[in-house]
Amino acid sequence: MTQEELDALMGGDVDLDALDESVEEESSADIAEEIIEEVESAKMEEDIPDGYSEKTSHHWPLPATDENKMVHQLDDVTKESEEKATQIFDIIENISNELMEKEENVNNTLEVINSNIELFTTLSAKFPEVEAFKTQLSKNESALEDANITLEMLQNSGDDIMNVMDIMQYQDIHRQKIERVINVMRALSKYMNTLFESKVDDDKRVSSAQHIVGDTHNDVASTDDIEALLEQFGK
Numbered sequence: 423m424t425q426e427e428l429d430a431l432m433g434g435d436v437d438l439d440a441l442d443e444s445v446e447e448e449s450s451a452d453i454a455e456e457i458i459e460e461v462e463s464a465k466m467e468e469d470i471p472d473g474y475s476e477k478t479s480h481h482w483p484l485p486a487t488d489e490n491k492m493v494h495q496l497d498d499v500t501k502e503s504e505e506k507a508t509q510i511f512d513i514i515e516n517i518s519n520e521l522m523e524k525e526e527n528v529n530n531t532l533e534v535i536n537s538n539i540e541l542f543t544t545l546s547a548k549f550p551e552v553e554a555f556k557t558q559l560s561k562n563e564s565a566l567e568d569a570n571i572t573l574e575m576l577q578n579s580g581d582d583i584m585n586v587m588d589i590m591q592y593q594d595i596h597r598q599k600i601e602r603v604i605n606v607m608r609a610l611s612k613y614m615n616t617l618f619e620s621k622v623d624d625d626k627r628v629s630s631a632q633h634i635v636g637d638t639h640n641d642v643a644s645t646d647d648i649e650a651l652l653e654q655f656g657k
Contacts, residue, residue, distance in 0.1 A: 493611075496604050500597050507593045514590075518583045525576045532569050538562045 488494055542559035549555060 493604055493607055496600055496607075500600050500604075503593060504597060507590060510590060511587070514583055514587055518580060521576050521580045521583065525573060525580070528569055528573045528576065532566065532573070535562050535566045535569060539566065 539559065539562045542555050542562060545552070545555040546559055
């Protein structure tokens with residue numbers, strides 16, 4: 423109940439019917455939440471082996487939950503790595519295509535610069551007194567050098583991209599190795615299940631003793647403990 427509702431109740435300005443409905447709603451919500459927690463707790467306990475507790479956890483492997491199932495985890499690794507590798511390949515391919523496009527643009531620029539150099543070389547030879555021709559010739563020669571450097575860089579980057587794609591092929595090899603491990607583990611699991619099969623169903627099997635005389639296990643209950651437990655049930 424909120425402070426406002428409490429104040430209204432003390433002042434006599436509260437609708438009791440509405441208050442009852444509010445309390446019922448809160449109680450229903452609390453009950454539903456408790457039921458959900460109990461179901462989830464029971465579901466977790468189903469995956470925990472008998473005798474497993476915080477004190478005995480160091481004697482046991484991890485419980486067989488989705489987070490700890492080995493084949494389940496390996497399947498997730500192969501699936502996620504394949505998806506991420508595909509995304510990386512797509513990005514690399516886009517970069518490679520852009521580099522090829524820029525390389526073609528630089529080649530077109532080089533053709534224009536070379537044509538300008540031929541033109542200004544001819545003009546400078548025929549009109550040596552015109553300084554503008556010499557200046558433009560020098561600028562185009564400098565631009566040609568820069569364009570060649572850019573082209574070389576683009577070509578080297580393209581080669582590096584190809585090397586990256588070759589290295590990424592190892593991801594597929596790793597995936598195949600993990601899948602081989604999964605196949606071996608599944609085969610061993612099936613073999614163990616077959617090895618421990620029985621002709622007698624569990625529900626038809628005669629119940630056997632869990633404890634015998636002389637056991638010192640903590641789970642063994644004394645006669646006094648059993649009588650005390652029966653007495654509690656009688657109450």
